[in-house]
Amino acid sequence: MKPEIIMKGQIKKYLTLGVLTKVIVLVVLAYMLHNKDINFQVNMNSAAKEAEQVKSEQIEQKKEEVEEEIPVSTPRQQGKVESNKKSRFGALVSIFSGKGKEKTVKEMEEGVMPSSNISEEAIYAFIKRFHHVAVSEHRKFGIPASITLANGIYQSSAGGSEKVSAANNYFNIPCTQDWDGMMKDLEGKCFRKYENAWASFRGHSQFITTHFSSLKSLGQDYGKWAEGLQQMGYARDGELAKELKTIIKKYNLHKYDYK
Numbered sequence: 115m116k117p118e119i120i121m122k123g124q125i126k127k128y129l130t131l132g133v134l135t136k137v138i139v140l141v142v143l144a145y146m147l148h149n150k151d152i153n154f155q156v157n158m159n160s161a162a163k164e165a166e167q168v169k170s171e172q173i174e175q176k177k178e179e180v181e182e183e184i185p186v187s188t189p190r191q192q193g194k195v196e197s198n199k200k201s202r203f204g205a206l207v208s209i210f211s212g213k214g215k216e217k218t219v220k221e222m223e224e225g226v227m228p229s230s231n232i233s234e235e236a237i238y239a240f241i242k243r244f245h246h247v248a249v250s251e252h253r254k255f256g257i258p259a260s261i262t263l264a265n266g267i268y269q270s271s272a273g274g275s276e277k278v279s280a281a282n283n284y285f286n287i288p289c290t291q292d293w294d295g296m297m298k299d300l301e302g303k304c305f306r307k308y309e310n311a312w313a314s315f316r317g318h319s320q321f322i323t324t325h326f327s328s329l330k331s332l333g334q335d336y337g338k339w340a341e342g343l344q345q346m347g348y349a350r351d352g353e354l355a356k357e358l359k360t361i362i363k364k365y366n367l368h369k370y371d372y373k
Contacts, residue, residue, distance in 0.1 A: 229268055229357050236272035237365060243273075245370050247315050252372045255319040257329075260336045260367035262318065264358045265343070276300060281307035285318040286349065292324070334371050336362055 229237075241263060248259035248266075269286040270278045277283040281298040289297050289304035296307035308314040323330065326346050332338045340358035348354060362368055 228353070229361050232267065232272050232274075236274060237267055237361075240267055240272040241365060241367070244311070244315065247312060249370050249372060251315055251319045252370075255323050257319055257322050258334055258336050258339055258368075259370040259372065260362045261339045261343075261358065262315065263367050263370065264336075264340075264361040265318070266315070267361055268354075268357050269349075277305055281305055282310055282314050283308060284311060284314040285321070287314075287317060287321050290325075336368055336371070 244266065245259065245263060248262040251257060251262055252259040266273075266284045269275075270284040273284065277286060277298075277300055280300060281296075283298070283305050287306045289306055293306055296309075298305050298307040306317060308317055326343065326348065329339055329342045329346070332342060337359055340355040340362075343349075343358070344352070344355040351357075
């Protein structure tokens with residue numbers, strides 16, 4: 115039955131009733147209308163909340179789709195991008211500043227400063243800072259601590275080279291085919307980049323044992339190690355063996371070799 119017919123019938127009954135009965139009927143009708151309004155409001159609020167929730171879920175879904183479409187670069191790719199920017203900027207600096215003219219011939223060819231040009235203060239500071247690391251690497255990989263320290267001093271100018279400041283590379287280790295870490299273009303060449311100094315020392319140990327593994331048979335003989343590194347082509351520098359032995363003797367680095 116339609117609500118309009120019911121309401122008309124109730125009104126007719128209302129006109130035939132007494133005062134008290136009429137009051138009761140009015141109260142009941144008011145109560146019914148009030149409940150109907152509350153139910154309507156509740157339903158409206160629920161519908162609004164559901165619509166808002168659906169909208170929020172759609173927004174989050176779009177965010178996830180966008181994030182999935184954004185390519186994530188690997189450390190190797192990041193290193194390439196950074197190295198390309200550095201290479202272009204470095205080329206401009208060298209052209210307009212004439213900085214290259216201040217370097218010695220050896221530095222320009224090899225990127226390594228003769229040990230005689232490195233201040234003793236810097237060398238002693240380097241030894242004090244890293245001798246514990248070199249001893250630890252000796253015990254783990256079998257490379258004499260004296261060789262590690264001397265090579266680090268020589269290759270990085272006791273920590274003062276551009277490769278250290280730009281790439282935490284203390285040993286002039288270049289990019290190789292088996293390297294998938296960060297890279298840095300310096301002086302027109304690709305060098306490995308490390309997160310910190312410790313990672314560079316560990317990288318040196320791994321590089322030596324991977325590419326110069328036969329040297330481990332030399333034991334504690336730092337002289338033969340120095341000559342072996344030169345002969346096997348650690349660097350094009352023809353003075354490598356002489357420099358390493360000179361540094362080891364002058365600063366008594368063989369005392370750190372693990373017995």
